[in-house]
Amino acid sequence: MTLERYNAPEREAHWQQVWADRETFKTREDASKPKYYVLEMFPYPSGRIHMGHVRNYTMGDVVARYRRAKGSNVLHPMGWDAFGMPAENAAMQNKTHPAEWTYANIDTMRRQLKTMGLSIDWSREFATCHVDYYRHQQKLFVDMLAKGLAYRKSSKVNWDPVDQTVLANEQVIDGRGWRSGALVEQKELTQWFFKITQYSDDLLEALATLDKWPEKVRLMQTNWIGRSEGMQIRWALKDAPKGHTELEIFTTRPDTLFGASFMAIAPDHPLAKAASTSNPKLAAFCDDCRRMGTSVADLESAEKQGFDTGIRAVHPLDPTWTVPVYVANFVLMEYGTGAIFGCPSGDQRDLEFARKYGLPVIPVVMPKDGNAETFAIDDEAYVDDGVMINSRFLNGMDTVAAFKDVQRRLETATLGNGPVGTLKVQFRLRDWGISRQRYWGCPIPVIHCKSCGVVPVPDKDLPVVLPDDATFDVPGNPLDRHPTWKHVACPKCGAEAERETDTMDTFVDSSWYFVRFTAPAAATPVDATAAKYWLPVDQYIGGIEHAILHLLYSRFFCRAMSATGHLALKEPFGALFTQGMVNHETYRAKDGQWVTPAEVRIDSDASGRRAVLIATGEPVEIGSVEKMSKSRRNTVDPDDIISQYGADCARWFMLSDSPPERDVEWTEAGVEGARRFIQRIWRAVDEAVAKGAAKGTPMPTGFGAAGEALRRAGHKTLEAFSRNVENLRFNVAVAQLYELTSTLTAAMGQSEDGLPWAIREAAELLIQMLGPMMPHLAEECWARLGYNTLLADQPWPEPDKALLVDDTITIAVQVNGKRRGELTVRREATSSEVEAAVMQLDGVLRALDGKSPKKIIVVPQRIVNVVA
């Protein structure tokens, strides 16, 4: 055979050029077609693309190309999540500018992505660090401010006293700053927040409508929002500082009120602060508690600690009963009212606290089948529902009835200015703090004026542009220390004023980029017509690591943008798919150093696999399979793979074997397998051109057995493949193409009237199905099959329904549930026909051993079970 091997790198460059020249993937608004918006989470321009990107964008590209062929008008854009800390860190280390570093990375990564042959409309590309993007984000901010969706409040930050800078949580390692190693302190700063809690209920309830999201993600968001129903109850205080006549707490268990033995308030609670002024020991205790907060690591093991304030609280259901008020380290100011009542018998934390400080433990709920005389609490609280005991008028009720009874009594009782207790829904969700004391982010467009206060930058003065000439040689916020940038006149009164020097969290940038893609050049943040046509995103694909924050913030932004008139949409992503990670074996040399896969050669035989260093032949230890990471040096550079084997090979491997939601292990052997398959397709098409009918030959009137079988295989594969791609079951779809290829190859070894036509048909179907997965090879084969059109422009073939159902079928025959043979019958065979045929089978007769069957269960077209 003189057929040359398919030269992937060379042909891939060719087809990428053809697509670019013809603007094949440029999206045009076309109301005559149904729209389909496919989006993969846009990358952070960290330097180079990695295999995770390759997997993510391959999956998205299969969907995009498939939908396009199916007749949808597809939007498949790409951009850059380009603001963020790494650029600023790089600037400090390398004495460059964050913009320079970022744009250089974008150029590299764009070039890399283009070698993947993605069907992306590159004309819509943008980077969030460009003023043409963030100017619109500033407009959104100003509008949210006007609507009360953005506000300022005092909040704690991690403060590095040596570097004099604010640290993100991930920059705090074991309670110390990641650069300076100094002990991190908590510092109060006034910061900007988005009022996401305004939509707590809506964000929670709308999860039910997202039926094309993974159950896991919806559950994670449900837990994150954390809705709980309970009561807010006010207790009168005795011996309290002036002005503190009562204490309000939140509880989900008002039914256990008679089990109360103490009150506990957060160290930051106003009552704690008031009591501290006259009590130095208490003040010292509160300070201790605050320091504990910094080292999140040992929070888990932190012991319950409390301090008796001397204040007493009056039980709301018995004015003669008082309990002590403690400050406790486990009560959070941010949740509920920052105060609780302690019921040790019904809550494990309260129990530990009570045991430590010798407080009473009164059992108030026992299991339904419990004995009130003997039921006691030892070292485990009883937290389940049950029957009330030791609770006066509640005794004998179940917990639900007791809740209602207490609610009725507290709502009618009054204290001070209103009812003692009110029904209340609490959420775990907190407002979203967006202030970052950094340079490389979207400036928050407000001005602080001594007389006018916080003044939003007027629309006519937008955008607030980052100054190019910031310095990065010392820690701290470059915007704040810039000599001129922050000094401006107040837009209201004209007096000297200062710009806000905080920039926005980069999660803000990624909370609406998918909207901007629908009209990336619009003069306003959103083009209403384009947004209405394209949104919501039909299929969003990305990593599970964004299951909570990014997706929740984007859902919030849709609501906020709708409230400010920019959008009319609640949910941004109709369907979500979370893909697994790319893993690789790890290798360690004798000296314990990690070794990269590129430096290692694997030899394997029946006795196992061994790894050696290519350079020296020295043996290398094969370690566990881990997520690709720089620290373990088990990464494979997509550039190397693509330049050596081609993009199609990398794409095909990513889609094969592992289900897309699960982790995939990148292996050299697997890549070799993909490469072999590419050559196999190449040869098969060559053979099909030689042995198949000429292009455009009319269909023969009849086919022999081989032709008929090949046609059925082709159409059945088409039907199943399409279904699997639609359900993103790429690994199964891939297996089907392997199978069809084998069937086609085998058929070409035969000869029969009509078979050449069937061969051409099967080859064409195979190539068309291959199109979304290995687009370059498919174009090449399409041309070889005699077409001068682009495969990328071909409509998706429709299976011939008549070929999907067989006239005769083979079904399994069981005796007592054990398979004893099989039976080939007409598809429409009646149960009695099947029964009769079954009783002729050797295997059945042998298994029956002369006995006659009790009954025969016939499941049409499925199975027969003879019960003896």
Place this chain on the structure above:
RNA sequence: GCGGACGUGGUGGAACCGGUAGACACACAGGACUUAAAAUCCUGAGAUGGCAACAUCGUGCGGGUUCGAGUCCCGCCGUCCGCACCA
């Protein structure tokens, strides 16, 4: 601690709604072609016993429902993930 997912050959994984377990691929073994190798093609293979036909066992473990269970139910064991003092 709470919540969730998963557990199938040597490996990755298939198996629609409860109906022939192991598709497809990798690795392996044998064969063909070749002076040889590479490449390619063909064949084999869950385990045990048997020359074979075939039989028995087999989807983490133990029970259950069913004519029939990888799939459904109950109880364990293991692995992974998320949240974590949320009152």
